[in-house]
Every structure is written in C-alpha cells, then in structure tokens.
Amino acid sequence: MRGDGDPIGPADERRPRVVIVGAGFGGLACAHALRSAPVEIVVVDQHNYHVFTPFLYQLATALLEPSETAYPVRALLRRVPNAQFRLAEVTDVDLETRVVHTDRGPLDYHYLVLAAGAVNNYFGNRDIAERSLGLNDLPEALELRNTVLARFERAAWATDAQERKRLLSFAVVGGGPTGTEFAAALAELVHGAQRRDYPHLDVSEVEVTLVEASDGPLPPYSPRLQRAAQRALERKGVRILSDATASKIEREGLGLKDGRTIPAATVVWAAGVRAAPLGDELGLEQGSHHRLKVSPSLQVPGHPEVFAIGDLAEVPDGDGSLPMLAQVALQSGKQAGRSIAALLRGDQPGALRYHDLGSMATQGRNQAVAQIGPVKLSGFVGWLAWLVVHIVRSEGLRTRASVLANWISGYLFRDRPIRLIAVPRTPDPTPDHDSDRPAAAPGGEGSPD
C-alpha cells in the first residue's frame, strides 16, 4: 500500500515535482500560486505549523496561545490540492543530482524553492548566542514567555534586594519593530497582570530596558514617527538606551561596548536576523545577511530550476536589495510560483515587481506607528490600523475570532490570561520506544513506585 503520496519515490516526469523548503509566508505563498499548475508540490518544514510572525511577541508576553500565532501547515495546504506536506529537517541539498536530503529521507525535485527564512544574527558573538533569549520562532517565543514568568516567581523568593532587582530586570537588545513591540508588551504585562498577581511586588523594581545601537528606536521610520514611538514606549515604562551596543552577557547583566553594564537576569536578542544556515553549504554566492544572491526573477545563478525567496534571498532592488520583511516573502513566494508555471509553459520567468505596502509597529496595546507610502499614522489611530490589517491577514476564521476576543479582553480588562509556565514533559516528541532513549525523561513525575 502506498504511503501518503509516497514522495520518497523518484519524481514523475509527467508530473514535475516542486519541492518547497519552508512553510513560512514565502513558501506557502509559492505553493498557493502553483495550485492550478500541472505539478506535484511537496512542502517540507521542520515544524508542522506556519507561524504568523507579527504575533510572536504577543505569545512571548502571555497574551496569545500558540494556536493563535501558528497554524498547522496541513490545514493551510488543504486549499492546494496538488500539495503535500512532509515534516522533516533538511540536512543538505544536492544541486547536481537535484535531491533535497532530510533526516527522514530524500526528496528529488524538478524545481526547488528555498524558503527557509531567517534566524537570529549574533554577529559572531558566541557568548550572546548561548546566553540570550530569542523571539524569532515559536519555540523561542514559548521559552521567552516561560522565562519571563519564572523570573517573577524566583524574585518572590529573593530576600536580597539587589538579587531581586536583577531578576526583575530585562534587557531587550534591538530597537527595531521586534524589540520595541516586545519591550512595550512586556512593560504592559508588568504593570498589568503581574502587578495584580504579585500584590507585594514593587513595580518600580521592574526594569525593561531597550538597547539600540542607533540614535533611537525604529530606525527605518520617519523622524516624526520615531519620536512618537519613543514617547509611547517611555510612557509605557520602557527605558530606552540609544547609541548603545551590546558586547557580552554576564551574571550581572548585559555588558555594553562602552563599558557600562545593564543589570538584567534576562537578555532578549532582537538585534538582527540573518538567512537560515541552509544556504551556507550550497556553494552558492551569498550577499548581505548571508542571503543567497538571486536574479530579479528569484532564480539562483547557474541553476535556473532553483529559486530562493523571502528572508533567505537577496533580491536586487535598484542599487541595493529588498528588505527582510513579511511582505517581501509573500510577494516573492507568489512570483516564484508564477515563474515556475511560466517555465513549464516554455515561457520566460518574470521578475519580481515589489510593491511596498507599508510598515507598522506597535508600542503596546493601543499605540502604533504606521507608514504606508506618504501616509503616516501614530498613536491610537495607528494602532487601529494595525489591528485591522493584522486581523485580516490572520489565518482562519477561528483564529481571527479568537485573537480578536483575546485582544478585546486584554484591552478591556488589562489582563494577560495565559500566564502559564507550560512545558511538555520531554522536548522531543518523536523518540520511539524502540530507540535507546526512553520516551519519558527519567526522574520526572510518575517515577516508578
């Protein structure tokens, strides 16, 4: 009996196979664009869910649950009948034999779309890589949430005032949208639910510091919007340290290049991303942020059947390249799909024509800055615009209703309902009881009597 489409077998010439590595915005947009093409699509990702990344900071500050920031890939692919999903970690790509190697088996392809996205960029600082917390994907956001909540619990035991202050101090490195959104939401968590949960807590002991290397938060925005954002952040209780560059993490906290130390038990790294390491070993030319250089048609030089999109690709734009944004991923994914369909018809693949639909960043639950062409919005109006745009973009009616309900609840009651330090019993769900590693970690609950 056949497996689930049995993709491990050789690709069928009569029905060319497109392998898409990555089920993020770019990968899924590409699959969707190919839904009517005479191809067999295999989407492979190391996780079984697609993450709506704009909401990750809300997961990390206990406002949303995983199912409100992530959606099962299989459910999303139901609308692409010629697509299948495979859960696996891609270990290598052989561009000569046209095979994607994974930890579960090989996938040969006629066309390949590399959409593996981005990871945190620590700029070679191994110390920071090991000791900071990230916010770039779901596991990191969950870990961050658990850690933030756990710090307060540990602080409740502390009798030494300095130790308590250290535990209640958080440093967020990176004043871009990710860092500022998280810092503002964290400050709100502190002044809202945490203050109610810890009646003896002196909220003035809690410090949320935003560390930004340039002269203020949200560098890509206009000066007027930058100032609006800074004011909003400060009103929320975020301390902003500009012209400050992180250099190391020690027990006391975050060390800066100028010699100062920011006391903090928790350092969150939101200072930059780089293309996923998948692209490093392919023998292809890489550009800024380690992205794979592609032509305007998103093809990889020397391999016209291979496309790279989204955060993994450096797409030429005038003298520079397109930024690493969700909109770029969505549009490049769609274009790659169209290009493959064109190639199948014997046509030339088209170039990506990127339309800048603007950017937005929140500063807590009722403030945001939005820049859409000449339109600049800030404050509550900006936040409303952000709300509408992101609810519309959320996947699935249930998710939208649920997210809206949670936001309304959070807005009205200033409460964060999901303040659980919830951890599955063992991190890796796949070990089978035939492996030498037991399915359950010994020494946990339920030790044999």
Added chain:
Amino acid sequence: MRGDGDPIGPADERRPRVVIVGAGFGGLACAHALRSAPVEIVVVDQHNYHVFTPFLYQLATALLEPSETAYPVRALLRRVPNAQFRLAEVTDVDLETRVVHTDRGPLDYHYLVLAAGAVNNYFGNRDIAERSLGLNDLPEALELRNTVLARFERAAWATDAQERKRLLSFAVVGGGPTGTEFAAALAELVHGAQRRDYPHLDVSEVEVTLVEASDGPLPPYSPRLQRAAQRALERKGVRILSDATASKIEREGLGLKDGRTIPAATVVWAAGVRAAPLGDELGLEQGSHHRLKVSPSLQVPGHPEVFAIGDLAEVPDGDGSLPMLAQVALQSGKQAGRSIAALLRGDQPGALRYHDLGSMATQGRNQAVAQIGPVKLSGFVGWLAWLVVHIVRSEGLRTRASVLANWISGYLFRDRPIRLIAVPRTPDPTPDHDSDRPAAAPGGEGSPD
C-alpha cells in the same frame, strides 16, 4: 525592602501560618475555606498553574490549549487575600521542626496541609514507567499531544506498510474514565481532522486499542451504563480488549500477560494512579495507593497540626476509604480549612462528611455516561449533562467562554484546531545565565555565524 510577603522568615505567632502543599482541587479549596480566618496562607506548588484535570484528555487530543485546561494559581488566589503563592518543588517535610523544605528555600508552618495529589502508578514496572506516555498532568498531556501528531507525520514518510501501521497504532492501557475518554477523543481526532489533514491516509490503518484488565470499560459504573459506554466507544472506532493485562512495552508494541502483543508505537498509561511520592518519606503510615492514612477529620496521626487531603490521603469511609476523585479533593480541602479555623478558635476539628455528587465520563464529543445517585444517563443526554456541569465548574469567565467556543467549533465542524507540535526551545525556563548551563541549548536555531 521586603520581598513578596517575605515568607522565608520565621512564621509569626500573632498570625499563624498555614502552608498548603499543592495547588490542585484540594489545596485551593482549602485556601479558599480559610480566606476569613486569622491566618497567613502560603500555597506552594511545582507549577504556577492549577489544572482542571477533567479536560486534560482534550488537551492531549488537540482540542483545547493549555490556558483552557489550566489557570494561573496567582490569579485564582486573588480572591483569597491572606494567601500567597510560591513556585517551588517540595523536597522534604520536617514534621518535628515543622518546616517544609523546598528547592528555593524553607517554609515553616503552624499548620500544614498536604495536597500534593497523585501520580501515575506503574505497579513497579520500570519498563512501562519509562516507555509509556501519561495523561496525569499538563506536561504529560502536552507531550502526548505532540507525540500523537508526530506519529502521523512519521507515518507519512514510511514506505513499509507494517512500519506505517505500527506508527499509526495506539494502545491505551486502563479502561477507567481517563483511558476511555482519551481513547474516544483520539479516535475522533483520527476520523476527523487527521483524515482531512492526510488525504492519502487510509484511516482503517489507524488503530486505537483500549486495554482493560477487568471484563469491560468503566468498572465503577452500573452494568447498563458500562454497556452503553462500550457501544459508544466501539461506534467511535475504539477497539476494546477486556480481560487483558499489560506486562511490558517493546518495539513492536504492548506485551500482555497472556503472551499476546498489541502492535503500537505509542502506549498511553491510564491504568492507575497512586499518591504523590511526597508522602513516602515522612515516616507516616500509608494505606492503599500509597496514600497517607488520616483520621475522619483528615488529620495525620500523631501530628494534629498536619492535614492530608485529596488523592494524597486515605480517608476512612465505612469499612473502606474514599475514592481518588476530584469531588473528594474539593470536599476534603474545604473541610480541612474549616478544621484549621476550628482549631484556632479552640474548637474540635470536624469530620469530613462526604456527599457523592455522582460521576460522569465521556465517550467522545456527544456521548457520555453519568451516574448521580439513582439517576443514570447515557448517550447524548448524558453528554449534555457533562457539558453543563463542567463548564460551570471551569475557572474563570474567559476560560468558560473560550472552552465553550472551542467545543461548539469542534462539534459543528468536527475539527481539531490545535494540531501543533509546539515545544519551547529549552525545557527548563529557570536557568540563569550565571549558571554553568547556558540559557539556550547550543546547536539549535540561531547558531552563531
């Protein structure tokens, strides 16, 4: 500056301290019963949440999220103004010096309420303890959910039919309420969302087997209700193996005492619980299921200031003892609180007068059996009764609304929305970057470039 109430200091004679170990049904009921008493209450638990255990099987079958089955203890204790919460693992209790030792510091007490609940009982079978999956608490339920979903993903890669069948076979040991509820919900997950997510999956390859040592499921129920439950389970697709006792777990599956082997990659243990190991080292007399023997007033012999309640206690009832049920935990918790208040007044503590409010068990999303005194309900009517009772008992308006919304969605659309294999990046959120263990597991995402 004081810590959060600074309980690490010695207890104050003018305001006696009650330490409650465990924030389950019993522990919180006891705290609530003491809200007007002239005491300082400290509730300590190894998790920062209270679990609504009747819903755990729904978490494990991807119908509910953690925040719909668990609620932050601190939020629940807001209505008990003289109570504080401390997150810690109790390592020992010194009954002579009246100190509870934890991994975060000591807590001395005037009165102690042991409410640590129950853990899985493997009856000394270490093999099964290490290789089976549990369903007794939140981490186990999350692990089980992740594992069930991961098995389907692995099966999608399998080219060998026998291996695929093994991966898609699940054995649930224990035909009591826990096992039957989970088995039925798992069967529904398979025939519902999983079938839609895996279009090439042959659902007849999936096997959910319920293994029960007695002659049928739900032994405590009347024969008529047992038959109704069995029929409902079989209609849902659960295979019931009665008069079957588990003996070991091997690669092929679950080995039975009679020599048969049930092929299964996943074995779920719901065959019994025992009192938490906390009670083993106290030098106190233990009864059935390792529970601490208590007087009818729930006091531990020789230590009138120490109470044991809920699953941890063996409360005399006629010739036997009370069962290990949520209702017993709730009522004994309340009584222990009343008894402590009585002792403070110089009165005698009262005996627990247990009122059996009946039992219910579901068999999927529209079937249940309910036994309340002489009233016996089954089928859809039984399920409606279960729904009403459990929504009413759920904590918090938001949770109730959310749970109701999820159930309605699941009922109308036969969909399981939360099919995410979601794991935080590291299991333990508390390591600080001052320990020799790095905060982030090396080799994960974001390896330094």
